[in-house]
Amino acid sequence: MDITKESIDELNAIVKLKVTPADYTDKVENALKSYQKKVSMPGFRPGKVPASLVRKMYGKSVLAEELNRILSDSLYNYIKENNLEVLGNPLPKAENDNVDIENQKEFEFSFDMALAPKFSLNLDEKTAFTEMQVGADEKIINDYVNDITRRYGQIVPSDVSGEGDLMYGEFVELNDAGEIVPGGIFKSSSMFLDKPVKDHHKVLVGLKAEDKVDLDPIQVSDNVNDRAQKLGITAEQAEAWKNKFRFTVKSISQLVPAELSQDLFDKVYGPGNVSTEAEFRDRIAKELEKMFTRDTEERLRGEIVNTLLNKTNLSLPDTFLKRWLVAANEKPVTMEQVEAEYPMYARQLRWQLIENKLIKDNNIQVTADEAKEHVKEILKDNFRKYGRNPDEVSDNELNDTASRVLGKEDEAKKIFENLYAQKLMTLYRSKFNISTKKVSYDEFIKG
DSSP states (O other): OEEEEEESSSSEEEEEEEEOHHHHHHHHHHHHHHHHHHOOOTTSOTTOSOHHHHHHHHHHHHHHHHHHHHHHHHHHHHHHHTTOOEEEEEEEOGGGGGOOTTTOSSEEEEEEEEEOOOOOOOOOTTSEEEEEEEOOOHHHHHHHHHHHHHHTOEEEEOSSOOTTOEEEEEEEEBOTTSOBOTTOOEEEEEEEOOSSOOGGGGGGTTOOTTOEEEEOHHHHOSSHHHHHHHHTSOHHHHHHOOOOEEEEEEEEEEEEOOOSSHHHHHHHHOTTSOOSHHHHHHHHHHHHHHHHHHHHHHHHHHHHHHHHHHHHOOOOOHHHHHHHHHHHOSSOOOHHHHHHHHHHHHHHHHHHHHHHHHHHHTTOOOOHHHHHHHHHHHHHHHHHHTTOOGGGSOHHHHHHHHHHHHTSHHHHHHHHHHHHHHHHHHHHHHHSEEEEEEEOHHHHHHO
């Protein structure tokens, strides 16, 4: 096997492979012998079909299969042995289609190959970032406490509708004269009254069972998709609908929030872990601050990613990659579709190259044991959330569950990506000049 690489530029090359009979003859003969043992043909006993007949019937296809296998293996080994950093997979050139399987003995195949760009990275203290610090103020804690009490509350019947109530009833379509349209829309559905009640829903306050009220389409819902679902029509129909609807109340339900009691504390954090309202609020504050820390760090990571992408400004073999995306996609795609989506793909690829280089240059590794311990900590947090004391969970159960999680390819990939992201953030903090700024939650949301 003779393999040569011709460089076109820093990012593109052509690889040529010359295949001679010495490379494929034995493989083809062995494959034909295997066919001969299995092939069945009228007039011959199984496995006794003459070799000449088997060769005549299957020789071309077997040779084609072996050539494809040889090319695939040879390209892979060539890339590996020469430590080539390639993007995508080599693509066959058009002249490969001119190969004459029937008459040729020696073959030459050419493949376009894309090479990863060479670049350097410099993480230094001159590059400055500001990381926001968000504290859990009383308003946010109160809102979160109210949300928990509603979540653990009870739904009870109510005689009169008010804010926060869920009303169930029947919608019927009306004409311009306010009469029911024969064969028109008739749909049973529900209406929720927000806190505070929206202006267009105030006509629904103070109603009792069997009361009727006529509503404009926007009063059914100011959200087109929600309106369509309530009325059993499409979003397009809901958008254009003009007729009113008569809503007849059938039942009213009220959500009664849970009391701040030991029963609620035990349900949320497990028996005996929280004993007073002050402890409950303190626990919530710590959870919120932990959540805010993740959010602020994610924003900082986004700023670092943008800075490194702009600073590095990597060139890519765009023409090759667009061809490869068309060829490699499982579902048929057009070049127009690829062109539209390519900028986002190219950005992700550039970042992947930068991230891989950071990991390699700084010898960042995530071991299987680290991944397992990380999953076990996640499991312990989940046990706490659902009222189970993690200290009572045996090591065998934790290890077995963690192993099952990591045994799922998609889950394992997420875990390892998360751990690499954490270690990269540690690297950024050690290299960059990162200052902190305390802000309110509203300031953080506004950006």
